[in-house]
Amino acid sequence: MGVAAFLLFITGSFAWAERHGIVVSAIMLDKSRVKGELVAVRRDSIVIQEESGHVAFIDVGNIKYIERSRRSALVGALTGVVRFGFIGGIIGDLASATDVYKDTLGPGTMLGGAIGALLGGVLGGIQGAPTNAVETIWIQSMPRKKIDEALVRLSRDARIRDWT
Numbered sequence: 574m575g576v577a578a579f580l581l582f583i584t585g586s587f588a589w590a591e592r593h594g595i596v597v598s599a600i601m602l603d604k605s606r607v608k609g610e611l612v613a614v615r616r617d618s619i620v621i622q623e624e625s626g627h628v629a630f631i632d633v634g635n636i637k638y639i640e641r642s643r644r645s646a647l648v649g650a651l652t653g654v655v656r657f658g659f660i661g662g663i664i665g666d667l668a669s670a671t672d673v674y675k676d677t678l679g680p681g682t683m684l685g686g687a688i689g690a691l692l693g694g695v696l697g698g699i700q701g702a703p704t705n706a707v708e709t710i711w712i713q714s715m716p717r718k719k720i721d722e723a724l725v726r727l728s729r730d731a732r733i734r735d736w737t
Contacts, residue, residue, distance in 0.1 A: 593610060593732055594610045594611035594612055594730060594731045594732035594733075595610070595611055595641055595642060595730040595731075596608070596609065596610060596611070596641075596642045597609070597610075597611045597619075597621060597639055597640065597641045597642070597727075598639070598640040599619065599621060599629075599631050599636050599639050600636070600637045600638050600639070600640070601631075601635050601636060601637060602635055602636070602637050602713065603635075604637075607621050607623065607629045607631060608621075608623065608624075609621040609622050609623035609624055609629070610622045610732065611641075611727070611730060611731045611732065612628065612731060612732045612733060613728075613731050613732065613733040613735075614724050614725075614727050614728035614731050616633075616721065616724070617632060617633055617634075618630055618631055618632050618633060619631050619633065619636075619639075619724075619727075620731075633712060633720065633724070636712045636713070637711075637712065637713045638709055638710060638711045638712055638713065639709070639710045639712065639727065640707050640708070640709050640710075641707065641708050641710065641727065641730065642707050661687070661688050661689015661690065664689070710723045710727065
């Protein structure tokens with residue numbers, strides 16, 4: 574049972590490695606707002622996937638400014654605690670598998686879970702900690718060269734990184 578659960582979890586646990594874009598809000602010249610995950614940045618447009626699943630292709634000429642949010646250290650730490658705590662518990666269970674603790678959580682499971690949770694909390698906090706601020710990138714009334722520089726910088730945080 575423990576080995577099967579471990580293998581099932583490992584096959585799905587690498588979802589954290591899947592790349593996601595940062596959350597942005599594009600404020601248009603008509604004062605409307607499109608908010609969602611930044612999928613891609615092109616020279617003349619940006620692609621945002623809204624929470625509803627709708628994908629918006631926005632012409633850069635229609636954008637007044639873009640607000641970009643950063644990850645939170647707390648969210649990263651909590652995610653790390655859950656993921657690594659579970660993995661550590663399974664590894665601890667497998668390492669201390671004896672007949673005495675066959676149907677219960679033994680000390681190996683608890684110790685492995687605690688160590689995994691601690692390690693995951695630290696690593697997740699570090700990963701999510703760069704900043705918690707919102708940066709505003711003004712597009713309206715910027716020279717084209719400055720817009721391109723800002724879009725190249727923004728493209729580094731998109732789900733699809735290629736700049737064209």
